[in-house]
Amino acid sequence: MIRTAILGASGYVGGELLRLLAAHPELRATKVFGESKAGRPVAETHPHLAAAYAGSFAKFDETALANVDLVFAALPHGHSQAIAQAILDRGIPFVDLGADFRLDDAETYERWYGNAHEAPALLETFVYGIPELNRAAIRGAKAVAAAGCYATAAILALKPLVDSGLVNSESLIVDAASGVSGAGREAKEATGFSTVDGNFAAYGLLSHRHTAEMEMALGATVLFTPHLVPMTRGILATCYGEATGSGDPLEALKGAYAGEPFVHVTDASPATKWVSGSNGVQVTARYDERTGRVLALSAIDNLGKGAAGQMVQCANLMLGLEETAGLTAIGVYP
Amino acid sequence: MIRTAILGASGYVGGELLRLLAAHPELRATKVFGESKAGRPVAETHPHLAAAYAGSFAKFDETALANVDLVFAALPHGHSQAIAQAILDRGIPFVDLGADFRLDDAETYERWYGNAHEAPALLETFVYGIPELNRAAIRGAKAVAAAGCYATAAILALKPLVDSGLVNSESLIVDAASGVSGAGREAKEATGFSTVDGNFAAYGLLSHRHTAEMEMALGATVLFTPHLVPMTRGILATCYGEATGSGDPLEALKGAYAGEPFVHVTDASPATKWVSGSNGVQVTARYDERTGRVLALSAIDNLGKGAAGQMVQCANLMLGLEETAGLTAIGVYP
Amino acid sequence: MIRTAILGASGYVGGELLRLLAAHPELRATKVFGESKAGRPVAETHPHLAAAYAGSFAKFDETALANVDLVFAALPHGHSQAIAQAILDRGIPFVDLGADFRLDDAETYERWYGNAHEAPALLETFVYGIPELNRAAIRGAKAVAAAGCYATAAILALKPLVDSGLVNSESLIVDAASGVSGAGREAKEATGFSTVDGNFAAYGLLSHRHTAEMEMALGATVLFTPHLVPMTRGILATCYGEATGSGDPLEALKGAYAGEPFVHVTDASPATKWVSGSNGVQVTARYDERTGRVLALSAIDNLGKGAAGQMVQCANLMLGLEETAGLTAIGVYP
Amino acid sequence: MIRTAILGASGYVGGELLRLLAAHPELRATKVFGESKAGRPVAETHPHLAAAYAGSFAKFDETALANVDLVFAALPHGHSQAIAQAILDRGIPFVDLGADFRLDDAETYERWYGNAHEAPALLETFVYGIPELNRAAIRGAKAVAAAGCYATAAILALKPLVDSGLVNSESLIVDAASGVSGAGREAKEATGFSTVDGNFAAYGLLSHRHTAEMEMALGATVLFTPHLVPMTRGILATCYGEATGSGDPLEALKGAYAGEPFVHVTDASPATKWVSGSNGVQVTARYDERTGRVLALSAIDNLGKGAAGQMVQCANLMLGLEETAGLTAIGVYP
Structure with a gap:
């Protein structure tokens, strides 16, 4: 049994981590931290876990990490910068979902996030966490910054097309849409049911921060527009690029993802509900002869492959476990 | 490995059975029958199963049952009456979800279903399938008629209260609401998204057929009103009875369900989403001193405990497996 | 042109009042008060009004009532008790949607609301506002307490049945369900989209405060259970009573509501969407010979007939206008 | 009173026309044709109209047009080609919503619709119906082909930008999303609630037929991807173009739409619900210096400005009425 701590366990990603770990053959959630709900029963916040977790959320305390083999953090943006060093100093493998350590350099961070990075020296310590992109680096890493949900969807759709030179990397467009759980658990009028x-x-016109991740991981220029869909889970990325020739982008995806356990290349138009509740990805692509464009689409569950699922996938690699351990559940449909 | 056949595998319950069996430690879906989609890929109809089932639906053929250890049927109402004898003649354990064999006697069947029963002699062969009610009978049975979704929800909320004499069984009211998947997969204007x-x-005023099951299982008179909720999965039963005294119905539920692996008695007001995608049940009850009434509520997933989950639970018992095998997955939330 | 002030104009009921008044032949919203959004443009909060209201919310100020012919208040519970006297002292007709002045006596108020009434002397000044119940009293009133949304639905379904003696008034059950806008605009986790x-x-088990209104208006004992539906607008009340004979409750409704401009008695099962965006009500009823019960159902829009629509209907009567003025718009469907 | 006939009155657009005409100061729906529901009460199909239309659908019969002043047709694609000549021969103004007469030439029609046009000689008789584009031509027309819903949204967002030379017309991308009512009333698994x-x-990848309208009206090359949103009404078009300079596209929209009664240019990001149930349009645009792109967005109600509302707007112009007659209702929110 491998003991893990979850920081930010009271949020939606935290709840999904708890759900995944409850079915994981080796990982266990032995420390469940949730600042705003400390002392309250886990099942009150995560009612689906009523049978699985009888305990309560704890207040974070570094000393509690003494008996922990891996740390998962699903904290609000910015919080990881203050605690990463302490975790790394203890030599504990760390999978962070915050945006804090995803980017390569402090300057890009500051440009998109609007404030100076508090721990720039650690930026190069963290490996960007999309196993389909950089599996080898994650395997050897002590610190992984799991990718953003939108970024994961867009990068998985576009990376093989950029890498194979089928699209011009100077003018990519990512038009994506997310379910509301991507906005987190905090009560806001903008995410209220009646709203x-x-x-x-659309929201965050021209300025959504995941743009920076996409550009870094793709080595490309990206115009990204996120939208909010009246559904709880799921992200669809609809991506456009200028074709550099008439090569078939669907074949490029099939080649790139052959053997990938979680990526399914489909001839159909992927739908978010097909992967809801799972770590799966469905991708497709088309070349449009009429306009000389390439169209690529991908669907993920923002809390699955877009967050908790990918975190567990990274942890499995870091710990030398089977990459798919605890992640084989088929999504719930309809 | 235990080989099962699924009849009616192209419907929503069929898809849920396939999903559950893909994660079951012992049962396998080795024959996947779907009349209306015979020859078509399973993943086209059940896109969440794309990675798990590469095959196609087959047309039903009795001879195909030769190598099968158990039959699940999730057919439209009335179909099981024509095929049950053939399955039983082969000595194959049979779990049927149709309403065909749930009732005790042919007369009640005809009164509620409007036509004479085609195989009345088999009615006593089938055991009514709610393990929490009649586990022992299911264990020894060769044929089980899994309960209806509404009936399961109402019976689990009320049975301990009727049995303990806390409510007057002559005047029960079941006001329940279901997600749309309960109406099946067939395209109808009444279940179209825009509708x-x-x-x-509410629908089926005074005449919904699950009333008969509830009355049989509870030994009571029930007025039942079903409603359609704009959600895909879930049933909530809100039940009312006249209190016979001032005993605490919540304690009665706690006593009755102590040790039950799937029933969680809660002090809160159960919500369908808390058990969505699982075989779980959440129940509660209150005594209202002001009006001398008992209020009891239960929440289930109509495709889980209300259909496919309960079918697998019954099959596990019939085959002598662990009752919870393949059913331990926590529901997906939010 | 008749000048009205709206207190609480930034909430959902306030927005609906503004929408209705924009199409009213005589009433105008000349003072638009919204404490929490004072100084902010109305269109920012009510984006559907972008073309109709260029102005901003004002902070409430009694002196601003000098040039006002009628006051509408849609304030959080409790606020009206502090301001009613000032409005009445100025002789301005007042339509209040708060629960503050709906009940007959201060004792009942305290029992259900948990605190002493601050202006008990005014309780008898206010007329309970459901025109189909007490049109004459509203016509002559200077102060009307418009009924609660659930209460309106339940009372309209049951009142003719109680009055005609078709049901036993000692044991009524109201099982009702509301869209989320009924919970108001304030951001809460319980009304977040993902929740x-x-x-x-169900919620508020045994204790929802609208019970008191129903009991008062019906002269009956009521057990009321409200539910939250994943939809924005609409209330359905499903009501049960013991039949005192075998009289036809549908005929009783047809008799009672003949000539009513907003109540449509239907043979079908009423659906909330049929009256969404309108001041309409659809009701039906059935006698169940099998169980000796009467079933009555009604559907309204909680923001329409359940709030702003009924307020305008009351105002029309109080001011001697055509009762249907500004309320003839057909609901939006689908 | 101006007498109109509605062909295809039993569909969603037909129902919306009936709703709008019920509140129109001059137009009346005197002939209500609905082939598939002929003889059935209108209120059975359009339950929101229960109080407004006591009559039944009629079977279409040319002679019934004798006493009609204008014909609205909202028929399935292809049907208008067979009946247009007869209507025009009678000299009756005709507003058609079908795609049959929207395009300029029979060749383009055949390329996108896959079959030869049956009445190519009439193509030039019909004026394309978006008043904000070609108001003068509609005023004098006897036959108007009201624009498609997606096309209306995209064209209103992009036309001023193309006309002012702010974007390169050779490489426009329209990424749009629609509510489900846009797929019509017919029951289909793809539009079932559970699906x-x-x-x-996304759907119709690279091949959606509204592309042809957009290209014709904009004089541009367009790659169009439609998506299906889990909501009933509304279309959002998110449009991308290469900027030809650094001019401000928002100012271009404000200039183009100054004085337009139904188009609201906003600094915010338009949301479909802000115009739901109305004939309104909300548009915005941004220049992205970083990528040299222009982003333009528009929101409409697909059944309002995208269908029935625009049809009434066109009819008003053709008949010399006030353009806004019957269309001033504010949308319903939330």
Whole structure:
């Protein structure tokens, strides 16, 4: 049994981690930290876990890490910068979902996040966490910054097309849409039921921070527009690029993802519900002769492959476990 | 490995059975029958199963049962009456989800279903399938008629209260609401998105057929009103009875369900989403001194404990397996 | 042109009042008060009004009532007790949606609301506002306490049945369900999209405050259970009573509501979406010979007939206008 | 009173026309044709109209047009080609919503619709119906082909930017999303509640027929990807173009739409729910210096400005009425 701590366990990603670990053959959630709900029963916040976790959330305390083999953090943006050094100093493998350590350099971080990075020296310590991109680096890493949900969807759709030179990397467009759980658990009018139900809109025009991750991981220029969908889970990325020739992008995806356990290349148009509740990804692509464009689409569950699922996948690699351990559950449909 | 056949595998319950069996330690879906989709890939109809089932639906053929250890049927109402004898003649354990063999006698069947029963002699062969009610009988049975979704929810909320004499069994009211998947996969205007979205209504006023099951299993008179909720999965039963005294119905539930692996008695008001995607049940009850009534509520997933989950639970018992085998997955939330 | 002030204009009921008044032939919203959004543009909070209201919310100020012909208040519970006297002292007709002045006596108020009433002397000044119940009293009133949304639905379904003696008034059950806008605009985790979507549950078990209104208006004992539906607007009340004979309750409804402009008695099972966005009510009823019960159902829009629509209907009566003025719009469907 | 006939009155657009005409100061729906529901009460199909239309659908019969002043047709694609000549021969103004007469030439029609046009000689008789584009031509027209829903949204967002030379017309991308009512009333598994709820996907990849309208009206090359949103009404078009300079596209929109009664240019990001149930349009645009792109967005109600609302707007112009007659209702929110 491998003991893990979860920081930020009271949020949606934290709840999904607890759900995944409850079915994991080796990892256990032995420390369940949740600052805002410390002392309250886990099942009150995560009612689906009523049978699995009788305990309560604890207040974070570094000394509690003494008996922990790996740390998962799903904290609000910015919090990891203050605690990463302490975790790494203890030599504990660390999988962070925050945006804090995803980017390569402090300057890009500051440009997109609007404030100076508090721990720039650690940026190069963290490996960007999308196993399909950089599995080898994750295997040897002590610190992984799991990718953002939108970034994961867009990068998985586009990376093989950029790498194979089928699209011009100077003018990519990512038009994506997310379920509301991506905005987190905190009560806000913008994510209230009456606001979102029957509504569809874009937000963060020209300025969403996941743009920086996409550009870094793809080595490309990206214009990214996120939208909010009246559904709880799921991200669809609809991506556009200028074709550099008439090569078949679907074949490029099939080649790139042959053997990947979680990526399914489909001839159909991927739908978010097909992977809901799972770590799966569905991707497709088309070359449009009429306009000289490439269209690529991918669907993930933002809390699965876009967050907790990918965190567990990275942890499995870091710990030398089977990469798919605890992640084989098929999504729930309909 | 225990080989099972699924009849009606192209419907929603069929898809849920396939999902559950893919994670079951012993049962396998070796024959996947789907009349209306015979010859078509399973993943086209059940896109969440893309990675798990590469095969296609087969047309039903009795001879194909030769190498099968158990049959699951999730067919439209009425179909099981024609095939049950053939399955039983082969000595194959049979778990049927149809309403065909749930009732005790042909007369009650005809009164509620409007036509004469085609195989009345088999009615006593089938055991009514709610393990929490009649576990022992299911263990020894060769044929089980798994309970209806609404009936399961209402019976689990009320049975301990009726049995303990806390409510008057002559005047029970079951006011329940279901997600749309309970109406099946067939395209109908009444279950179209534009009809259901933003809408809430009762249907089948005074005449829903699950009433008969509830009355049989509870030994009571029941007025049942079903409603359609704009959600995909889930049933909530809100049940009312006249209190016979001032005993605490919540304690009665706790006593009755102590040790039950799937029933969680809660002090809170159960919500369908807390058990969505699982075989779980959440129940509660209150005594209202002001009106002399008992209020009991239960939440299930209509495709889980209300259908496929309960079928697998029954199959596990019939085959002498661990009752919870393949059913321990926590539901997906939010 | 008749000048009205709206207190609490930044909430959902306030927004609906603004929408209705924009199409009213005589009433105008000349003072738009919204404490929490004072100084902010109305269109920012009510984006559907972008073209109709260029102005901003004002902070409430009694002196601003000098040029006002009628006051609408849609304030959080309790606020009206502090300001009613000042409005009445100025002789301005007042339509209040708060629960503050709906009940007959201060004792009942305290029992259900948990605190002493601050202006008990005014309780008898206010007329309970359901025109189909007490039109004449509203016509002559200077102060009307518009009924609660659940209460309106339940009372309209049951009142003719109680009055005609078709049901036993000692044992009524009201099982009702509401869209989320009924919980108001304030951001709460319980009404967040991710919480409500795909979820159905009861709340306020045995203790919802609208019970008191129902009992007062019906002269009956009522057990009331409210539920939250994953939809924005609409209330369905499913009501049960013991039949005192075998009279036809549907005929009783048809008789009672003949000539009513907003109540449509239907043979079908009413659905909330049929009246969404309107001041309409759809009701039906059935006698169940089998169980000796009467079943009555009604559907309204909680923001329409359940709030702003009924307020305008009351105002029209109080001011001697056509009762239907500004309320003839057909609901939006689908 | 101006007498109109509605062909295809039993569909969603037909129901919306009936709703709008019920509140129109001059137009009346005197002939209500619905082939598939002929003889059935209108209120059975359009339950929100229960109070407004006591009559039944009629079977279409040319002679019934004798006393009609204008014809609205909202028929399935292809049907108008067979009946247009007869209507025009009678000299009756005709507003068609079908795609049959929207395009300029029969060749483009055949390329996108896959079959030869049956009445190519009439193509030039019909004026393309978006008043903000070609108001003068509609005023004098006897036949108007109201624009498609997606096309209306995209064209209103992009036309001023193309016309002012702010974007390169050779490489436009329209990424749009629609509520499910846009797929019509017919029951289909693809638009069933259980399929759509909690799901988001693109469809018609590279081949949606509205592309042809957009290209014709914009004089541009367009790559268009439609998506299906789990909501009933609304279309959002998110449009991308290469900037030709650094001019401000928002100012271009404000200039183009100054004085337009239904188009609201906003600094915010338009949301479909802000115009739901109305004939309104909300548009915005941004220049992205970083990528040299222009982003333009528009929101409409697909059944309002995208269908029935625009049809009434066109009819008003053709008949010399006030353009806004019957269309001033504010949308319903939330």
